[in-house]
Amino acid sequence: MKDKFYQYIQTLQDTITSKLEEIDGKAKFQEDIWKRPEGGGGRTRVIENGSVFEKGGVNISGVHGPLPKAMQSYFKVDDVDFFACGLSLVLHPENPMVPTVHANWRYFEMYDKSGEIVDSWFGGGQDLTPYYLFEEDAAHFHKVCKTSCDHHHPDFYSTYKKKCDEYFYNAHRGEARGIGGLFFDYCRKTDDMSMQDWYDFVTEVGDSFLEAYVPIVERRKELPYNQNHRDWQEVRRGRYVEFNLVHDKGTLFGLKTNGRIESILMSLPPRVQWKYDHHPKPESPEEKLVKVLKKPVEWQ
Amino acid sequence: MKDKFYQYIQTLQDTITSKLEEIDGKAKFQEDIWKRPEGGGGRTRVIENGSVFEKGGVNISGVHGPLPKAMQSYFKVDDVDFFACGLSLVLHPENPMVPTVHANWRYFEMYDKSGEIVDSWFGGGQDLTPYYLFEEDAAHFHKVCKTSCDHHHPDFYSTYKKKCDEYFYNAHRGEARGIGGLFFDYCRKTDDMSMQDWYDFVTEVGDSFLEAYVPIVERRKELPYNQNHRDWQEVRRGRYVEFNLVHDKGTLFGLKTNGRIESILMSLPPRVQWKYDHHPKPESPEEKLVKVLKKPVEWQ
Numbered sequence: 001m002k003d004k005f006y007q008y009i010q011t012l013q014d015t016i017t018s019k020l021e022e023i024d025g026k027a028k029f030q031e032d033i034w035k036r037p038e039g040g041g042g043r044t045r046v047i048e049n050g051s052v053f054e055k056g057g058v059n060i061s062g063v064h065g066p067l068p069k070a071m072q073s074y075f076k077v078d079d080v081d082f083f084a085c086g087l088s089l090v091l092h093p094e095n096p097m098v099p100t101v102h103a104n105w106r107y108f109e110m111y112d113k114s115g116e117i118v119d120s121w122f123g124g125g126q127d128l129t130p131y132y133l134f135e136e137d138a139a140h141f142h143k144v145c146k147t148s149c150d151h152h153h154p155d156f157y158s159t160y161k162k163k164c165d166e167y168f169y170n171a172h173r174g175e176a177r178g179i180g181g182l183f184f185d186y187c188r189k190t191d192d193m194s195m196q197d198w199y200d201f202v203t204e205v206g207d208s209f210l211e212a213y214v215p216i217v218e219r220r221k222e223l224p225y226n227q228n229h230r231d232w233q234e235v236r237r238g239r240y241v242e243f244n245l246v247h248d249k250g251t252l253f254g255l256k257t258n259g260r261i262e263s264i265l266m267s268l269p270p271r272v273q274w275k276y277d278h279h280p281k282p283e284s285p286e287e288k289l290v291k292v293l294k295k296p297v298e299w300q
Numbered sequence: 301m302k303d304k305f306y307q308y309i310q311t312l313q314d315t316i317t318s319k320l321e322e323i324d325g326k327a328k329f330q331e332d333i334w335k336r337p338e339g340g341g342g343r344t345r346v347i348e349n350g351s352v353f354e355k356g357g358v359n360i361s362g363v364h365g366p367l368p369k370a371m372q373s374y375f376k377v378d379d380v381d382f383f384a385c386g387l388s389l390v391l392h393p394e395n396p397m398v399p400t401v402h403a404n405w406r407y408f409e410m411y412d413k414s415g416e417i418v419d420s421w422f423g424g425g426q427d428l429t430p431y432y433l434f435e436e437d438a439a440h441f442h443k444v445c446k447t448s449c450d451h452h453h454p455d456f457y458s459t460y461k462k463k464c465d466e467y468f469y470n471a472h473r474g475e476a477r478g479i480g481g482l483f484f485d486y487c488r489k490t491d492d493m494s495m496q497d498w499y500d501f502v503t504e505v506g507d508s509f510l511e512a513y514v515p516i517v518e519r520r521k522e523l524p525y526n527q528n529h530r531d532w533q534e535v536r537r538g539r540y541v542e543f544n545l546v547h548d549k550g551t552l553f554g555l556k557t558n559g560r561i562e563s564i565l566m567s568l569p570p571r572v573q574w575k576y577d578h579h580p581k582p583e584s585p586e587e588k589l590v591k592v593l594k595k596p597v598e599w600q
Binding site: 268271 | 332348355541555561565573575576577
């Protein structure tokens with residue numbers, strides 16, 4: 001399973017980065033192959049200063065070895081070996097009318113001393129962070145999420161949509177990071193779902209990513225915008241940074257377990273502003289967004 | 301003691317904000333008085349878009365009531381009452397040749413059920429974060445710190461300078477946030493130091509703040525700079541954000557104990573950049589700074 005899934009994310013990285021380069025038309029992904037001293041490594045691909053994408057990364061990694069101490073206490077296990085691989089992507093478009101997107105699909109195995117798998121699970125999801133809300137875009141993104149889910153279980157969409165709203169939440173601001181999508185974790189073998197069933201589910205979600213995001217980019221990338229729109233985008237990107245550095249478990253894990261810093265922090269936006277006590281004007285498009293972030297919407 | 305110290309920081313806030321407005325010449329501090337539902341409140345003063353200070357805050361607060369759960373477990377105490385007050389300031393100048401400065405001086409009391417003080421301590425410090433290193437400025441800042449310390453104890457400067465280097469450290473980057481200064485905490489009554497002695501020490505440090513920082517601002521604020529200098533400043537400000545959101549105990553406490561978010565996050569810089577895997581050119585002034593941040597220097 002681990003080889004099959006790692007093969008899958010390698011191919012998916014190629015598919016996604018080719019399509020994004022085609023859409024951007026100007027910038028190319030820069031590739032960095034890195035090795036982890038304790039075992040494994042990754043292939044980081046970053047795009048910067050494109051005509052559509054101001055900054056973005058589509059990274060894969062596959063790491064293994066003794067489970068780091070910080071993760072032992074998190075998972076409440078002893079000194080075991082592990083394997084983890086996944087694809088993580090974040091895209092920060094230049095045009096404030098185009099939403100930021102994040103996605104991650106991952107697979108984890110733990111072994112006993114004889115090398116037998118004692119636990120394994122899939123996790124992942126994808127979520128959208130608009131700066132200006134086009135309801136049509138949010139509905140489209142969630143529709144693609146729902147279609148992938150519905151092929152596997154009637155409850156998956158509603159369950160994982162809710163988990164996404166709960167997870168990507170800036171508690172200190174009382175608002176969601178964006179308009180959500182899917183978030184699932186610890187997807188283990190059950191009576192209903194074999195690991196192959198989970199693989200089929202996760203890869204269908206992964207395969208649907210471009211269908212979920214690209215039409216939105218195509219619709220919005222040529223829309224006009226001014227400095228006020230851009231300022232608002234940069235202020236909202238500040239909230240993105242706050243979430244990733246204060247709340248996101250993946251980021252904090254990476255920072256505390258000696259991950260490759262530049263691959264982890266590629267998720268941070270290129271240009272960000274913090275203004276003191278900034279509030280959008282009543283009845284403005286900016287306020288409309290914030291209202292939705294304060295109270296999750298059922299988009300499907 | 302608590303009334304005396306709160307009176308002191310009120311007056312110090314006035315002194316500091318008047319002087320900073322005089323230096324800036326353009327912007328004025330905006331004042332927000334806020335109340336904490338559980339007891340106490342504060343006076344936040346923020347300056348934005350000045351001719352010298354792009355963004356800064358000089359805030360005081362005095363809060364009391366039952367010790368929040370998160371702080372109970374941190375201090376390893378039961379359900380007790382507390383009082384805490386302090387002045388916190390962060391100044392982000394526009395000109396990359398002028399360093400960012402941070403300072404905080406605070407006093408804490410804990411009470412038993414009959415209202416008796418069972419524990420009390422002072423804490424605080426001040427530290428400098430340059431974007432371009434002028435050794436003369438670092439030496440001056442540390443000299444003022446050392447002079448204040450030496451009036452109270454021959455070991456204070458070396459001890460608190462070291463604690464500052466250790467505390468303001470971005471472990472995930474392997475570098476200090478800035479060139480340090482002083483950091484002290486849990487300054488409790490001992491055979492050598494009464495609480496009045498600590499008060500005298502902390503207030504001498506507080507009183508010396510303008511002497512430590514203002515001459516540096518005056519020397520550097522008219523220096524010419526270009527977009528490359530500014531880009532570097534904004535990239536380095538990203539490290540400042542990383543420290544404050546990932547490592548700074550004060551910030552995280554505030555966010556997790558329902559503090560006033562805008563007063564806490566006023567410390568974040570106004571404009572920030574994250575570039576992927578950015579490294580200064582060999583032998584450049586930018587690299588000179590990074591080398592010093594990777595290995596603390598004895599400035600006195």
